[in-house]
Amino acid sequence: MNPDADGRDGTRHSDARPDIAELERQHRELQLPSADLADTWRLGSLIVAVALERGLAVTVDIRRGEQQVFHVALPGTSADNDDWISRKAAVVRRFGEASYLVGERHRVKGRAFDLDPARYAAHGGSFPLLVRGTGMVGTVTVSGLPQVEDHRLVTECLGRYLAQTGH
Template sequence: MADHENLQDLLADEERLQFARFDSDTALALGMFILEQARSRGHAVTIDVTRGAQQVFHAAMSGTSADNDAWVQRKARAVRRFGHSSWYLGCLARAKGYDFNQKFLLEPAEYAAHGGSFPVFVRGTGMVGTVTVSGLPQKEDHIFLTEVLDAFLAAQA
């Protein structure tokens, strides 16, 4: 099992958790799959799936608030800017001893290097979107998201 704070393991997850294709139907199916998994595990999360600049799926479960929507946007914005999971960005900052927002002159109200957002990569193409959850502690957001992505991609294969 991957060490969820080891930078090399986190990068390996990004390499492994890639799609063969990612269209709007795939984005919708992924969002619904995450929603089903969250319900079955008793997680109250906000879920967001984007393709390019378009929000294709968004769901806010009971127990979440508009604050979770803001976290989704802040985490996804960091992923879009840097091309890595928001958890990786936070772990990298902690490992190197810098403040993420200060180092890159980013407004904390706009960018968050907290777990829960993951780049959507299409193999051979690159990043085409983001998938984000908010509602659990940040490490658990990341672990839940990567476990669900792994299961979704396995079912697609």
């Protein structure tokens, strides 16, 4: 079973899942002052450094619009992770919100996410690349861990990046 598929494989779950209010707070707060190529390189490099430090097998992808501006596959990942990234990022592009938030909204209402699963995956790990005063300019996505952990890695690193840049 791919852990991205449902995020319930029993490994590394230390905290409760974030609720919708927490996910919406992250959307409001995790906005960058800018997202040029240098910014996306620094953000992607930070995520990779944290993943390497923790020994995580993840693929990290950042896109500005439709342009892929950062992509690193760490040992233990496969082309399957690239597929998950594409499908999770498609959810963010379509709805303008984190893939995990979109999925949670469906789950709490007891509804299935009914967009084509070959193109869309409302599972955690993709977050809108938000620029303060501009809005969504792209996506930042991680694949390889259970969905809650993919989401947490992205949001933790966005928070760290903002702290490092003084914002």
